[in-house]
Amino acid sequence: MLKKENRLKKNRHFNYIYKKGEVVFEKHVNLCFLKTKFQPFKIGFSVSNKIGKSTVRNKVKRRLREAVRLIFNEIIPSHNLIFVAKKDIENLDFKHIQREVYNLLKKAKLLNV
């Protein structure tokens, strides 16, 4: 889990980022991101109703969070991020999810390497 100050919470913020931000695609996950001036930058996760019942959705969300947490220190803290899960993600391994998240951040040029 991420700390409280790094979580994106309000529905307004989600909508704002969806409208104004840029999007990067991968096969099972999308990433929306937008520049912020507020310093503790925030990350949100969105798993829709289509993916499954509540147990499946929770599991997907947890795995995404874990994947982000492991590379948290390498992210450039200038943007707000939303990870959007797509279909068939519930059948993936954790390692595949990790790789996709890494690729997304690389495409968005938000990694510190």
Add this chain to the structure above:
RNA sequence: AAGGUUGGCCAAACGGUCGCGUUAAUGCUGUGAUGGCAUUACCGAGGAAAGUCCGAGCUUCAAGAGAACUGGGUGCCGGUUAACUGCCGGUGAAGGUAACUUUAAGGAAAGUGCAACAGAAAAUUACCGCCCGCAUUAAGCGAGCAAGGUUGAAAAGGUGGUGUAAGAGACCACCGACCCUUUGGUAACAAAGGGUGCCAUGUAAACCCCACCUGAAGCAAGGUUAAAAAAGGCAAUACGCUUGUUCUCUCGUGCCUUUUAAAAGCACCGCUUGACUGUUAUGGAGACAUAACAGCUAGAUAGAUGACCGUUUAAAACAGAACUCGGCUUACAGACCAACCCACCAA
């Protein structure tokens, strides 16, 4: 051994590293706010948390008492419970070789409706027929009958005899139905005995009748703090007075809408000690009740349980609390325990 029936119990385990939530302690910080950060410790999803199908608590509808109508629910008997359409025990009916399972099971003589097609007729019956009289080549006319045939899901008790012109509960025996009495049982009901020729089909999960119960909305209910200001409309012959309708009495006095202000607010309370959980004892056939002792066991709010490694044979089914309880229903990998049944073998 194999197969089956019923009931109960568990819901992968252990160890390590990183990470998350509540609470407590300590330290730092200091907000409008009992907040924020760090460290340590404890605890951290289910048998169905699900469906939202019933029943309650709790809250609001200003407060309370009552009447009529309408709507809704339940429906064998007894018990149990805070309550229930739940549960337990029994009765009847249906199914199964059996253990056992299922069961919305009041009233059709209070009334109304419906019963397509077929059939003479779907409820005060007569097509083909049977028999007697008249007539007779035949057709026919009058009177009697409902046994046989045809239709249909269903046709006016069934089988066998006596009887008769032909027949018919017209009469007899057995079976069924109804009524009465006795006995047993709290009762539903059962058994026995006697009587009645049998007076009328089905459907109430059609309207309905009878008996009993029933106000509505729901924690997104509702409340606390900062924190109010302005404009408009209606108004004591008014508005409210239960959110199915109408009404009576006691009663209350401003009400409604819009805009602006951190603003579809944030924070806090509601929120978890409760018809609670476990063990033992007693009562009971059981549901359950009573008593003693012990325990505190999630409380999130974009919403906490994940990732990796090792061992067991092994990456386990259905599935994630959202105010809380009691049930019901549905989904489900695998493992274990107990009782019983059937047939076979052996004695």
Add this chain to the structure above:
RNA sequence: GCUGGUGUGGCUCAACGGUAGAGCAAUUGAUUUGUAAUCAAUAGGUUGUAGGUUCGAUUCCUAUCACCAGCU
């Protein structure tokens, strides 16, 4: 979380408990030099699923599945 509603041919909808029907679409034929329009015919339904009541359920009752809408 709570509260309502709907499932019928490919699509939009009907249907007193008694043979499942209409319009559009599809196919075939007629008409036309040809197409459209028009006319005639044809096929296509486990009435979402599973039980029950009934002689008989699209319809009545119960459970379940899917979809849609509303409430902060």
